Amino acid sequence: MDHFTVSSPFVWQPAPTVVPAEQASTPALNAVNDSVNSLSGLRVAVKDLFAIEGTATTAGNPHWLATHPLAQTTASAVSKLVSAGAEVAGKTITDELAYSLNGQNIHYGTPQNPLTPERLPGGSSSGSAVAVSAGLADIGLGTDTGGSIRVPASYNALYGMRPTHGRISTDGLVALAPGFDTIGVMTKSLDVLERSMSCLFDSPVTDTPALTSLVVYQKAVDNSEQASAANQWLASLPIARQAGDFSQLEQLPLAEAFRVLQGREIWQ
Incomplete structure (x- = not known):
């Protein structure tokens, strides 16, 4: 079977409704919390790993679709965005079972x-990234286990954020590797990114104790694509210092450890 390109990033979209103003009532899916209405007027494209009450979840795989019932509840991440005023634009294509960074299904x-049609969109949150890049949504809700927010964001010229693991509830999400699965968003503007992430966090951001020292593993910095900028930033921090013998760290198979641990969780 060959890969093929599709023009629409959506696998499901809510049916449009026209309600007379005098009879208008807010649909449950798009209920607005007037006290926290920071996302009013914004559309969110939801990666098809999140449950939305009354709809099917494909997880990018027809067998998954055929063997799982319609969702009876909505994933908490989706509910939080909707409660803040966002409107669900639809559920979007994901790489099969979210296990790829290419964006192909x-x-x-x-x-x-949308920017370079002859190139891949990046995955596995491909549909959500494309929806935002194409102007079909303002917020792309996705997941990041090993790059699935960051890669499609970079391929589609978007801002993308993978927060600390566990910072946002994965309730109602089809898991890939629970020990690494993290919910994040992609947007065209930093303002929308900040507002949407603030709505998703399970608890308010609080002040953290001031750092008194920061030990830097210089080789890790030097090997990054942003080495020059990172070194300039570190040089400006009086608390950053190079200390100790890090030679043993160079021998640690960190990438291999991640691959094995992630693979074990996926298999389970």
């Missing part, structure tokens, strides 16, 4: 990269 198609 052999069953539902590869969402076309």
